[in-house]
Amino acid sequence: MRNHFGHINTWVFDLDNTLYPPRMRLFDQIEARMVRYVMAAIGVDRDEADRLRASYWHRHGTTLAGLMAEHHIDPEDFMADVHEIDFTVLSPDPVLREQIATLPGRKIIYTNGSAPYAKNVIAARGLSGLFDAVYGVEHAGWRPKPEAAAFDAVFRADGLQPGSAAMFEDEARNLEVPHALGLRTVHIAPHPQPAPHIHHHHTDLSGFLAQLVD
Numbered sequence: 001m002r003n004h005f006g007h008i009n010t011w012v013f014d015l016d017n018t019l020y021p022p023r024m025r026l027f028d029q030i031e032a033r034m035v036r037y038v039m040a041a042i043g044v045d046r047d048e049a050d051r052l053r054a055s056y057w058h059r060h061g062t063t064l065a066g067l068m069a070e071h072h073i074d075p076e077d078f079m080a081d082v083h084e085i086d087f088t089v090l091s092p093d094p095v096l097r098e099q100i101a102t103l104p105g106r107k108i109i110y111t112n113g114s115a116p117y118a119k120n121v122i123a124a125r126g127l128s129g130l131f132d133a134v135y136g137v138e139h140a141g142w143r144p145k146p147e148a149a150a151f152d153a154v155f156r157a158d159g160l161q162p163g164s165a166a167m168f169e170d171e172a173r174n175l176e177v178p179h180a181l182g183l184r185t186v187h188i189a190p191h192p193q194p195a196p197h198i199h200h201h202h203t204d205l206s207g208f209l210a211q212l213v214d
Contacts, residue, residue: 001211004199008184009105010158010165013131015118016111017170018188018205020090020125029085034063037081042071061144062112068142075142083117092126099209100130108133110154110167112144133158145174151181168205172198 013019016027031053038049056066067073100107108131111118115136122128137143139157140150155162166184169175172193175185179197186208187193192201202208 001200005166005184005212007164008166010160011100011103011105011107012160012165012167012178012183013100013107013109013205014111014167014169014171014174014188015109015113015121018168019096019109019121019127020093021204022170022190024089024091026085026087026089026121029089030082033082033085037078038063038067041067041073061146061150062137064137064142065144075138079114079117079138083114083120087120087124090121090124092124093206094126096125096206096209097127097130099206099213100127102213103209106132108135108158108160110135110145112137114138145169145171146177148177151177155181168208 020026034053035046035049038044038052039046044052052066053063056063060066060069064073064075064078067078068075109118109122113136115134115138118134118136122131135154135158140153143150143153145151162178162181162183166186167175167178168186168188170187170189172187172189172195175187176197179185185197185199187198187201188203188205188208189201190203200208
């Protein structure tokens, strides 16, 4: 395993359901707030709002991208609203902190959430101070992963060299562009989704990193 990562000097981490396990259910709160936001913003009932939330995610990459494209929603207002959640459901993970700290080179976060939200998450997980940069969807001009233009904007801003970088991500589709660019791709999710653009899979980030740093 380690020989696949000996050339890596930049480690790119997704945030939700990657830097914390899905069992902590943080994103459930965000989805509930998204539904309420859609109900209020475009005047539909709860069932229709939930259908649109999921539909926009599938068709546009994120619910926000769909709302922007089809309803001209203000992204900053949306982000501020849906991220007003309870972060105490997250717990610090000192083992994960040590594992990330041990990785050689730069460590960055790239999320389809906002950077302020990401900083709240990493603080709740006890991971503050580990990352050289935190990039949110705002740094990609509100274009979401999996769009190639979103990766291009963030990676150019960071100065990342794809051939010496690895990315950890819970959404398999968000690894297609990184793979095409030359990054090492690691899918972190409860169930594998075998595909040519996924080099490695593990159910848990800490469990995977243990193979690299222990």
